[in-house]
Amino acid sequence: MNIIVTGGAGFIGSNFIFHMLGKYPDDRIICIDKLTYAGNLATLKDVMDCPNFKFYKADICDKEAVNQIFENEKPDIVVNFAAESHVDRSIENPQVFLETNIIGTSVLMDACRKYGIKRYHQVSTDEVYGDLPLDRPDLFFTEETPIHTSSPYSSSKAGADLLVLAYYRTYGLPVTISRCSNNYGPYHFPEKLIPLMVINALHDKPLPVYGEGINVRDWLYVEDHCKAIDLIIHNGRVGEVYNVGGHNEMRNIDIVKLICKELNKPESLITYVTDRKGHDMRYAIDPTKIHNELGWLPETKFADGIRKTIQWYLDHEDWWQPIVSGEYQEYYEKMYGNR
Numbered sequence: 001m002n003i004i005v006t007g008g009a010g011f012i013g014s015n016f017i018f019h020m021l022g023k024y025p026d027d028r029i030i031c032i033d034k035l036t037y038a039g040n041l042a043t044l045k046d047v048m049d050c051p052n053f054k055f056y057k058a059d060i061c062d063k064e065a066v067n068q069i070f071e072n073e074k075p076d077i078v079v080n081f082a083a084e085s086h087v088d089r090s091i092e093n094p095q096v097f098l099e100t101n102i103i104g105t106s107v108l109m110d111a112c113r114k115y116g117i118k119r120y121h122q123v124s125t126d127e128v129y130g131d132l133p134l135d136r137p138d139l140f141f142t143e144e145t146p147i148h149t150s151s152p153y154s155s156s157k158a159g160a161d162l163l164v165l166a167y168y169r170t171y172g173l174p175v176t177i178s179r180c181s182n183n184y185g186p187y188h189f190p191e192k193l194i195p196l197m198v199i200n201a202l203h204d205k206p207l208p209v210y211g212e213g214i215n216v217r218d219w220l221y222v223e224d225h226c227k228a229i230d231l232i233i234h235n236g237r238v239g240e241v242y243n244v245g246g247h248n249e250m251r252n253i254d255i256v257k258l259i260c261k262e263l264n265k266p267e268s269l270i271t272y273v274t275d276r277k278g279h280d281m282r283y284a285i286d287p288t289k290i291h292n293e294l295g296w297l298p299e300t301k302f303a304d305g306i307r308k309t310i311q312w313y314l315d316h317e318d319w320w321q322p323i324v325s326g327e328y329q330e331y332y333e334k335m336y337g338n339r
């Protein structure tokens, strides 16, 4: 099978490519990535020369480029990871989120209609459901929870999801959608909570916790997310949404304290800073559907996954150092300088 993976030079897309190349040596993986600030070819260096891997630098909003790639590669399956993914950036500049996350999705699906595919899979997020209150631990997001977004990022992802379901109903495009909780693991871009705190702690820099640090996220090791997508594209029912999450809710402050402990750094590095605008309080996924229908269960426990992840950052300074010493410094100053 020929499988197009968009956004494969980013965090989850690259982990998905490694998973697929390892598990299905007879499939071809074709990666399309624009290489924005979040895309990094160094991440893919070990697979670049694989005979069953091909990389195209292209924007998913560029209809001509996308159609040309479909013409060349005749994909059977398309898995769309390509997105602007950082909530804080979406608050600063929503426009590019609408372009990539919504227009890009429509360009890809139009190419799927034109050339014919067996499956289009949209990688979405639990953030489309909005948030849950902290004092109702009995509530979880199911696939029936209404879409109720908070940020330009989550709104753009929700817009894309609606478009995907519309292409299924209107054109009969064979689609599936996964809505996953917060991922962590190797190759996570340093703007996000866990890698940012690890790298700052290693430099003895302040650890900027938003608000009171009591917001809750439901953390899943990235490999478990990749395995869920693998199951959905092969065995998931067309037209369906699958929630993905491992019932691993943690408060931000507890994660940051754990990172301090693992790295033997003092908690006095923790600095409370101005909260994120519109900050979602709690995310919590009910994964019953994917478990019952496809037998998916998370395999990596948080205690093991976080240790593996911290060790990965300790062992791969060559990966993150060029990132944090480049334009990231300007970003960091802008977002955290006067916070």
Ligand code: NAD
Residues within 6 Å of the ligand: 006, 007, 008, 009, 010, 011, 012, 013, 032, 033, 034, 035, 036, 037, 038, 039, 040, 058, 059, 060, 061, 080, 081, 082, 083, 084, 085, 086, 100, 104, 123, 124, 125, 126, 157, 179, 180, 181, 182, 183, 184, 189
């Ligand atoms: P990321 O920011 O690390 O990577 C995004 C990748 O997409 C980058 O390689 C970037 O260059 C590429 N890209 C951006 N715009 C593009 C465009 N116009 N054309 C082609 N490529 C483009 O993101 P991530 O954390 O790996 O997230 C991947 C997907 O998973 C996103 O759709 C995100 O919404 C979703 N998701 C992420 C999480 C998480 O915790 N990170 C959880 C659930 C869902």
Ligand code: DAU
Residues within 6 Å of the ligand: 085, 086, 087, 088, 124, 125, 126, 127, 180, 181, 182, 183, 191, 192, 193, 194, 196, 208, 209, 210, 211, 213, 215, 216, 217, 252, 276, 283
């Ligand atoms: O839930 C899935 C989503 O998880 C994905 O759809 C997004 O692409 C992904 O970025 C992630 O969104 P979050 O906003 O939850 O992740 P982030 O790492 O930005 O923040 C996690 C929590 O930590 C959030 O409550 C904000 C807080 N935070 C974050 C940063 C970067 C801080 O307190 N300080 C920080 O410096």
